[in-house]
Amino acid sequence: MSSGMVNLNTNPCKMCMPMGAVSAFYGVARCMSLLHGSQGCSTYIRRHMATHYNEPVDIASSSLTEEGTVFGGEKNLVRGLDNLIKLYRPEVIGIATTCLAETIGEDVPSIVRRYYESRPDCAAKIVAVASAGYSGTQYEGWFRALHALVSQTAVNRVRHDGLNVITGPVSPADTRALKNLLRAAGLSFTLLPDISDNLDGGHAADYERLPAGGTPLERIARMGGARATLELATFPPESHSPGRWLEETHSVPLLRLNMPVGLRDTDAFLKALEDLGGTIPEETLRERGRCLDAMIDAHKYNALGRAAIFGEPDMVYGLARLACENGLVPVVAATGCNCPAFRDALEREIRPAADNALLERASVLNFADFDDIGAAVAANGANLLIGNSDGRRLAQERGIPLIRCAFPVHDHVGGQRIRVLGYSGALRLLDSFANALISRRDASFRAELLARHHKDAGNAAPGPARSNAEKTARHPCFSAKAGRTAARLHLPVAPACNISCNYCARAFDCPNESRPGVTTAILSPEEAFARFARVKAAMPNLTVVGIAGPGDALANFSETAETLRLVREADPEIVFCLSTNGLLLPLYAAQLAGMGVSHVTVTINAVNPAIGARICQHVTYMGVTYEGEAGAAILMANQFAGLRLLTGAGVACKVNIVLIKGVNDAHVEDVARKAASLGASIANVMQMIPVKGSAFEDMPLVSNREHTALRKRCEAHIPQMYHCRQCRADAAGLLDEDRSFSLREIAPRTPAAPERKMGRPVRVAVASRSGVVVDQHFGFAEQFYIYESDGVSTRLVETRRSPGGGGGCGRCGGRRADAVSETGKIAGALETVADCRAVVAMRIGDSPAKQLARKGIAVFSTYESIDKAVRDAAARLA
């Protein structure tokens, strides 16, 4: 679904400039960064980086306040620098400005100049970079920081034999691999930046909070004297290319190469190293051979791949070229950056690959968000997502595997160790692409082939069903024979539903009505487990545990999953079953199979959206409610896809069809045919029950004879269930003998409170803020908890605000310091507790204690929990 909105970014495929700037600064030795702006920027960026790199990420902030925003932030920035130096003793400080600092016009270079003047002994090199969040993304921020570093420190022009190697944003592990290669080639080089240690540190006995790895400042200072610069990036902003600056200012020749991703670009990179006098190690050449070998091994699998690649321009370009080399067509290539050269470059690459696969459509998207990417994925039929973990929602929504190979990865571990560069990076990626495609096909090919080619409809599906045959024989619904002997238990843990059917009214507390959607209570997974344990003890013939609502099992997936997990832990033998409307099946089918759910019932009432829309009013899917045919169409598409995934995974599936006279009675046979084609093993054509309160409460019913005739007709396509009893969401027992009511929880008799009569309850005032412990000074108490207790039980009567107490005006909990005098407060407190026999407070002054005593009110001073303090006080008084 693409909304096509142009003024609103929906699910960003980019981050802001300061993120890129501080990431680059992490590649400089003994460097700390400080963001000039609000405190939040640094905290958000730290969180984002810490969960990807799994490393402590310390970034300071000038913590601008309102005052700083109005009168300039120099004071905050200066103080921030002072403190940062005291805490970390950095050799380099990178100051990156935020949106706020740039908008209020902070002149950071001048502030830094004045800072040096006022602190002549400051040894740290301060580098300032202008990085307003609205002027670009993290990609541009990265290069701006490098440009600032080089242009503000590369002052040493003495010529030397070394090379400058500058990279765009790559992982610490890739940086390390690159460094090792350059070393092995026998070249002298300065790699900028070098995040290999600082963002992927080992565990050491002593933790050093100042990042000690990375490119030393003195090496950066000498970059102006190098014999050449290799800039491994295709699209760096020309105005902030460090290589360009070195060339223009210090006449260091610039050689710009694509990031060495894939065979061609790694070859080109190695060729350049050779041209510059490097020796390519034997091992690297062998690696190339293995990479080629891997490409041949994977090419037929990858040729079936239709990838959507998203992220920063260089990364997308490199990955797209790698994919094309192996015949995997990037049908979507997207960047969130606004990168003018991106479209042409990518189209040049993708067009021939698409032609080769006879594909008409491929989309290159510049300045895109995930709304655009999702639409292109759907339109172009992508079956593989390649990028960062921000694609995970799209992957879930569409049931497409996601290869996480770029920043940020929030939902997996190992983001810092991603390998993309060089032959070995290419080899790993190609393997992972191919394996994802193989797993996907393996999960579904049986069912697909069966559905397509197996026309002998009289037979039950072979293959997967056989593997569950034994379980099916023990399932009362799937096997009529088992229906007479085997008991089942429905655990009502799933109250919510995501579609609204006209025949349905979910109800609670009706033990005498037996039909789907009815239960006497909703249980939590733990309660459900307790019920299971009880029923199992009472019914040794219990073979099946099912989740049948009262809503939809998958709309309450976490409860469903947790319930099954608990039951499985206790009983490895029990057969798991659930029923669903199928809307969320594509999302959960694989998980269900993995959890050992061997039987699933999907209710499919129509296979034509026009008919479906007459049965189902609306469908709520991924947060959007769809009405009418749109809703019905989504529901059906998901039912079909989900059913196919399930049967493909070997799950025995039953399709329930609710027969509604005048709506779908002429259509039921089509549904049965479709169910068979999707691999379902049995269908159950059920008479609709006209439920009071549902939209169809006055619908006519089909006669029994019509019903039987319809079932017979459907039987030509798929076996029929004739023994359905349309049971409740909390059914228990044999199909014909529901015992759910008699097996409900009998509230365990709680031991009666000891018959220790303590006389009349007394009233106790408790000075507490938390309401949990006695935590307030009597005189400062803003409120009192008024309890009654006989020394055994306690009862909270009310909470009373003390007129003199704080009352939290204006600010949440802030004291009204100015308003009431000390004596006034105490007078107020005394008045508030006047009708009590005791006061319990954390502390109390002498004078109020005496005043209370005069009134006959006992005083207890304690830090106990309220409950205990009140009981103790009452017991002492009695």
Next chain:
Amino acid sequence: MYAHILEERKSSIKSPARDSTPIRCEAASVAGAVSQRACVYCGARVVLNPVADAFHIVHGPIGCASYTWDIRGSLSSGPQLYRNSFSTDLQERDVVFGGAEKLASAIDEVMGVYAPRLIFVYATCIVGVIGDDVEAVCREAERKYGIRAVPVKAPGFSGNKSTGYRLACDALMRLLPPREKRGKREGVNILGDYNLAGEMWIIKSYMREIGIPVVSTFTGDATYERLLKAPSARLNVVQCAGSMLYLAERMEREYGIPWVKASFFGLEDTGTAIRQVADLAGSPAARRKAADFTRRESGRVARLVAPYHRRLAGKKAAIFVGGGFKAISLVRQFREMGMETVLVGTQTGRADEYEVLGKLVSPDTVILDDANPAELEKFMREKGADILVGGVKERPLAYKLGIAFCDHNHERKHALAGYEGVENFTREVNLSVNSPVWRYARG
């Protein structure tokens, strides 16, 4: 080595034994100190974000939207709209010429595509500076479409996270119908639970257990429709005091609804909370049910966690969380587990909460407000902490120091509240504290 503690931070760090003066807190962060705090926008967003059918637009440059996209584990039983990230993604041009028009056009587009009934517009740092009149844009949208469009003016520099909480509460109050329109008084509202890992559902199940209807939830698993019913409740139950006490106070003033704080962390606090709610809002039958239920559940869970306690006794905990109320609960919960708290700090705790903490912990426990990594490192080392309870930012630091970790922040996928939470928490603490990995890492 170099300084671990800055001079100007010293008044925010204390030990009850050494110092009885109040701790410095509720103040702006010290520049350059590497505070763990977020900002005003963050506070507002976390409170409002769980309103699941609202359209949350971040008006500003992309960063703030990008870093807050679906990062919290708030669950919804219905709409999933809130899990998207919408931003006007202001560009240089907009900063020069103003972004109000872009915002108005964005709302027009939203109405064409999604047609939500409620839009929150978060104005971030530069919006005020460049002079966008967000109030006017929202007013116009309300007039044009007959929806609610509520501006949340939350520039990061205008205070701290608590300021954002208050802004969010004000935004919620703008939604609620006037006093005279509220229906019959019945049931309770749950305030300050964000349904992380389904915790609101757990709390609601307790209310169901004792027969007290829940009217509205703020804001875990909330929808616009359900929020509107809030004024008819008899009592507000405030779980996260830091974020929602202010709303409770406003609702008390404007609707006369009394409130009570309730912590659902730990066996004792959960039991107390359920019984207090029953006392204040329930019938005698409800009180009886509450007493029976809490006794039964705490007995059941106590038996379940007892085997863990043997393995945890004597271990030392460090706590660094967002608010003071949660810190208090955690100290008590660790005590239930036989563990001592050697360090406790918060990002935005209040003076009175620190006072309570000071009374709860051992005399030489370190208490700190708005701590930074250097301080956490120093004191966790000095005190020999075995586990840190905090947010994900602090996790890598704990691991580097060879200390176990428990995420008590927003990203977790299992409940830590209620009786179930006690089990989960105990299990999680055990699996990290007693992991074999420390044998190798510390060796």
